[in-house]
Amino acid sequence: MGRNNEITPPGSLQERFVSFIWYGVIMAGWLGLISFLDEAFHTVKKFNYEAIPKRKGEVVVLTGGTRGIGFDILKNLLQMDYHVIMGVRKIEAGLAAVETIRKSGVKSGTTQCLPLDLKSLTSVRKFGETILKEKDRVDILLNNAGIMFEPYELTEDGFESHFQVNYLSHFLLTQILLPKLKSTGAKKSTCCRIVNVSSVAHTASAIRNVKELASPKWGFRNMYSGFRAYYDSKLCQVLSTKYLDARLKLEGTNVHVYAVHPGVIPTGLYSSIGIFGQIMHWLAKFYRNSDEGAEIVMYAAISPEIESEGGLYMQNSEKRAPNKIAEDHTIQKTLWELSETCV
């Protein structure tokens, strides 16, 4: 661990080619196919935001929101009259997203854009501590921002970028905001929620040695694959969802944790896979759109149907069995303790 500017991925060129074929072609192709078929046979449950009770005075913390699924989540939250604190890399991009929503006719709700770069634990700490200082409540934490299939990169904290952006930084943010979520939960009858936007891709992960995840010489037999890094980071989100929710239930707190797959949606997330991402955009009408993805995330965030049941992994607004590894208490605990050490 430690600071490191290394940019050469672990593994030889040949090893990385093999890992690309396995994780990037065979596994990603299989995942894409089964998700496509699964989604084709499920309609998305939609809320009537005009009809459901408004949440004036309640606070949501959302990572991302500038584009993709996060943008539509933001729109839905504003329709419900929440105060939304957006954690964004570029304040102008956050403000532009809010302006677009306002121009579409949504007048309710209030927003605040604060700087947040998930590649930096220092930035996460500043973001979280600003919220603790300025707000007397947090009702929902939506860990949405993410990256996928990116080239090998170590963050300023020395971690592989998918591991840190998708998982570790959200782990830290959750730790910082947890006391506020607990105190807010104690004041109300409905529960406070933490929603980790994970992915069906977590099912392709086969993490065996959790400790490898945090090591710069990361990778199966030291080989690097951005595909595998994404699958693993998404499994980490489900493992920590299960572990934290079980702890909160033991403590008897009124906070629940959910992991959700929003659907396969051609967004900017796929820009890293070049022509394949472009093809997905051309075929967009056959996939779900970000509005539908946002509805699925909103279901985990507000639906009364799952009010007291945390620790769920959800797809298509339904409970689903996650990857078996996600249920392994020993792996959950090892990851949790490793994450505490990392942050």
Ligand SMILES: NC(=O)c1ccc[n+]([C@@H]2O[C@H](COP(=O)([O-])OP(=O)(O)OC[C@H]3O[C@@H](n4cnc5c(N)ncnc54)[C@H](OP(=O)(O)O)[C@@H]3O)[C@@H](O)[C@H]2O)c1
């Ligand atoms: N789209 C899918 O098919 C799909 C499927 C399964 C799961 N998901 C999950 O859904 C979530 C949202 O994905 P999306 O499709 O909406 O992706 P997207 O369109 O690429 O949006 C990603 C968001 O994350 C933010 N972000 C990226 N790196 C960041 C960093 N270092 N610090 C702070 N913010 C950062 C981006 O902000 P900037 O504008 O600053 O870049 C943007 O707001 C992700 O967690 C993804 O893994 C998506």
